[in-house]
Amino acid sequence: MVQEAVFRIEGLRKSFGPNQVLGGVDLELRAGVITVLMGANGAGKSTLVRIVSGVYDRDAGRITLAGQVFSPSSPAEAIRAGVVTVHQNINDGVVADLDVATNLTLDRLNGRGAPLVFNPRRVRREAAAVAARMGLSIDLTARISDLSLADRQMVAIARAMAHEPKVLILDEPTSSLSSAEAERLFQVVERLRARGVAILYISHRMSDIRRLADTIVSLRDGRISGIFEDQPLDYEGAVNAMLGKKISAGDISVRAATAPVLHAANLQLTPTSRPFSLTLGGGEVVAITGLVGVGKTALAETLFGVRAPVSGGMTLDGADYAPRSTRQAIERGVFLVAKDRGENGIVPGFNIYENISLPFLKRISNFGITSRRSERDLARTQIASLGVVCRSERDEMSTLSGGNQQKVMVGRWLTQASRVLILDEPFQGVDISARRDLAAKLRASAIGRATLVFVTELDEAFEIADRILVMSEHTLVGEHRNADINVDKLLAEIAGQHQMVG
Ligand SMILES: Nc1ncnc2c1ncn2[C@@H]1O[C@H](COP(=O)(O)OP(=O)(O)OP(=O)(O)O)[C@@H](O)[C@H]1O
Ligand SMILES: [Mg+2]
Incomplete structure (x- = not known):
């Protein structure tokens, strides 16, 4: 049985000056259905989201919600009508200077429930209920500005969920979440689907899309270029429709390193973690993978002079290397592309x-x-x-x-x-085709330096690296040449079921 569309967009157009971004988009969302919107970087996804959530005006087009014309003149109006959005830039979804509890109840403070304002106990109680529904375990008294980006994102999502939405729009909600947090989000989204909420989900991560999509709509250059509803869903067709071409295979030819560039001996990242050694050679690209929180960022920051190791030392081109600031690191030719660009x-x-x-x-x-x-x-x-x-x-x-x-x-x-180029999660929010291009650019320019890439998604490691190292509990627990990899062993190492070596 095909459900009636709850939310219907017809002929939506938007230009910024001479630049036409949406060229007449039609899109329908149905109750209890997750519609995934796929599109290359710059295709117009977030622009569409900002229009339906009342952030931007549209140039033309008609939107209806449950048969009624829907034309929000502000985000608050869209929310009141039941159209709730989690934006790609999560700082649009939280107020940094306020605490978690206030953020979670913010929209009610503004709205009719104004008496909440001067009753902190009630704010706390309401917020606790919202947090519990999301399975959110964050100190409700913490200031948003003191939270990690992932925690902030979870608060922005919880705040959106607090509204009992009819239509829920999520614009790349998992780009900075760990897999455990993403899993929690998926469960909440699935619960809302079961309750009949119409959901629009935007992501570049194929694992999200495979997990959640009931329907896929592809957007290319501001126009719908494909709709995929038949089960099993044609993921490859959807990717081709969004790109307007077949995607090139991400195969790489594995290279061996030339002379060592950076060497770390008996490096210990935390007082309780095991020391490890690491050599990065010229011309090679090394990926370090592992779950969130296993010390990838700590290692990146140690190499870049943001923090000092507990013990152990490093050499760069044979000379001692102990940077005490990022400036010293940059002066020696060690560069870091930090993760979470917005931050x-x-x-x-x-x-x-x-x-x-x-x-x-x-x-x-x-x-x-x-x-x-x-x-x-x-x-x-x-x-x-x-x-x-x-x-x-x-x-x-x-x-x-x-x-x-x-x-x-x-x-x-x-x-x-650079001598050493370190990239921490360089593919956040990058579409699949651009990701392949970026990986190829990094590999093509890798001669003459050592390149170290930190990634959580294994696919990304396979696409870029000559060697893949696995991190667990702030130490290195596995090493693989990126050719005929024993994936079971690799996964076991990531899960922390490794044999201690060395
Ligand atoms: N405020 C603005 N002023 C001018 N141009 C804008 C503005 N906002 C968006 N654009 C342009 O609109 C186009 C579409 O941007 P949009 O953010 O909608 O893409 P997207 O599909 O969400 O991409 P991504 O996957 O990278 O998030 C881009 O070319 C962008 O530069
Ligand atoms: Mg976007």
């Missing part, structure tokens, strides 16, 4: 070229005067090479789509030669 990388109000040259201003400036020309040239080269969707290098960073911001973040560190 650690971009300045939204700066334009693309200013964002790219930010860490290198000292290097590219002459007698303290930055050469605007060389800044812009560097930026243009990276935009072309990484396929950043934008009008020019003068575009403000905040006007780029999420995945394109990510490409700029990576491109920044490719503008200058």
Whole structure:
């Protein structure tokens, strides 16, 4: 039985200046159905979401909710009508200066339940109920600004869930969640589906899509390019429809390292973890994988001079290397592409070229005067090479789509030669085709430096690395050459069921 559409979008159009982003989109959401919207970076997914959630105006088109015209003039109005959204930029979903409890009850404070305002006990009680429904175990008195990005994202999602939505829209909700947190989110989403909520789910992660999709709609350049409803779902067809081409296989030819570039001996990351040694050679790409919280970021930060190891030492090109600041690391040619670009990388109000040259201003400036020309040239080269969707290098960073911001973040560190390039979750929010391209670019430029990539998703490790190392409990527990890998052994190591070696 085919359900009536609860939510119907017809002929939706939107342009930013001369740039047409949505060229007449029709989309239907049905009660109790999860519709996955797939589209390459810059296809217009978040723009569509911002229109239906009352953030942006549309140029043309008609939207109906349960048969009634739906035309929200503000996010609050959309929420009151039962259309609830978790945005891609999660800072749009939480207020950093307030505590968790207040954030979870914020929309009621604003609305009719105004007496809540001066009753902190009741706020706490309501918030606890909301948190429990989500299975959220976060200190309700903590300030949002003190939480990790993943926790903040969970609060933004819980806040959205607190509304008893009729239509729920999730724009890349898992991009910075661990697999355990993503699993909790999936269960909540499935519960809402069972209760008859119409759900629109946007993601670049195939594992999310396979887990949740009842229907897939592909968007290409602001138009629907495919609808997939027949079971079993045609995932490959959906990817081809979103790209307008068949995707290239991510096969790589594994290379051996030339001379060692960075060597870490008996490195101990925490007082209780086992020391380990690590050598990164010239020309090779090494991926380190492992669950969230096993010490990947701690290792990245140790290599980049953000923190010091408990014990052990490092050498770079044979000379002692003990950076006490990121500046010292950069001066020695050790660069880090940090994860969570919104937190650690971009300045939204700066334009693309200013964002790219930010860490290198000292290097590219002459007698303290930055050469605007060389800044812009560097930026243009990276935009072309990484396929950043934008009008020019003068575009403000905040006007780029999420995945394109990510490409700029990576491109920044490719503008200058490095000895060791470290990338922490470089593929966050990058579409599958751009991910293959980015991996190929990193491999093609890898000669002459050592490249270390931290990834949680195994597919990403397979697509980029010559060697794959596994981390567990803040130490290295496995090593694999990326050819004829014993996947069972690899998975067991990730799960922490390894034999202690060395
Ligand atoms: N406020 C804005 N001003 C100008 N251009 C914008 C603005 N917001 C979005 N755009 C442009 O609209 C296009 C679509 O962006 P959108 O964020 O909708 O893409 P997306 O499909 O969500 O991509 P991603 O997968 O990378 O998140 C991009 O080219 C982007 O630069
Ligand atoms: Mg987006």
